[in-house]
Amino acid sequence: MEDSQIIELYWQKNTDAISETADKYGTYCFTIANNILQRTEDSEECVNDTWLHAWNAIPPQRPKALRLFLAKITRNLSFDRLCAQNAAKRGGGEMAIVLDELGECMDGGADTETVYEAKELGKFIQNFVRALPEREGNVLVRRYFFAESVADIAKRYGLTENNVMVILCRTRTKLKAHLLKEGYR
Numbered sequence: 001m002e003d004s005q006i007i008e009l010y011w012q013k014n015t016d017a018i019s020e021t022a023d024k025y026g027t028y029c030f031t032i033a034n035n036i037l038q039r040t041e042d043s044e045e046c047v048n049d050t051w052l053h054a055w056n057a058i059p060p061q062r063p064k065a066l067r068l069f070l071a072k073i074t075r076n077l078s079f080d081r082l083c084a085q086n087a088a089k090r091g092g093g094e095m096a097i098v099l100d101e102l103g104e105c106m107d108g109g110a111d112t113e114t115v116y117e118a119k120e121l122g123k124f125i126q127n128f129v130r131a132l133p134e135r136e137g138n139v140l141v142r143r144y145f146f147a148e149s150v151a152d153i154a155k156r157y158g159l160t161e162n163n164v165m166v167i168l169c170r171t172r173t174k175l176k177a178h179l180l181k182e183g184y185r
Contacts, residue, residue: 003066010058017058018051025067029074035147036078046081050074075145121184128178132171139167 001020009017029050033043053073063069129137135157142148142156143164150168154161 007058007062007066010055011062018055021051021054021066021070022047025070028067029070032071032074032146033078035149036075036082042081042085043078046074046077049077053077071146124179124182124184125175128175132174136167136171139164140171143168 001024006017006020009020026047029047030043033046037043037046050070050073054070129140132140139153139157142153150161150164154164
């Protein structure tokens with residue numbers, strides 16, 4: 001079924017929207033959740049919560065790209081669950097590594113807590129990624145948005161793991177320089 005048809009089912013509040021969404025995007029959303037959470041049970045719960053959030057969000061929203069809309073919901077729910085699980089202590093696994101890598105770009109004392117500043121920072125980073133050469137941008141997004149492992153990214157793009165690490169390191173260095181130039185610390 002086409003995305004526009006699925007979205008129309010949501011607008012009609014037809015429960016088939018959920019089953020159609022699950023059939024088309026279930027594996028995709030599970031992969032995103034599992035890359036972050038690395039626990040099958042938690043990932044499955046996040047995916048189920050994604051369908052509920054989509055149901056509640058459509059309408060009033062009418063996503064232009066359903067796949068990305070669902071990815072963002074799944075990713076946010078997964079991060080929320082990860083934060084809840086690790087409230088007392090920071091856990092290990094791929095997400096800890098991903099967050100540590102990104103932490104190199106921003107000083108811990110940076111004031112990005114307000115919604116406005118966070119949105120501005122998000123726009124800035126989005127524009128930065130769009131300006132990168134395609135492969136660099138794709139590698140960065142795969143690592144830091146979808147939380148894919150370096151090994152998976154290397155396999156996807158026919159690179160060595162070391163090459164992926166070098167691309168990520170150089171791109172983070174560029175991002176840090178751009179952030180500092182724009183006054184982010």
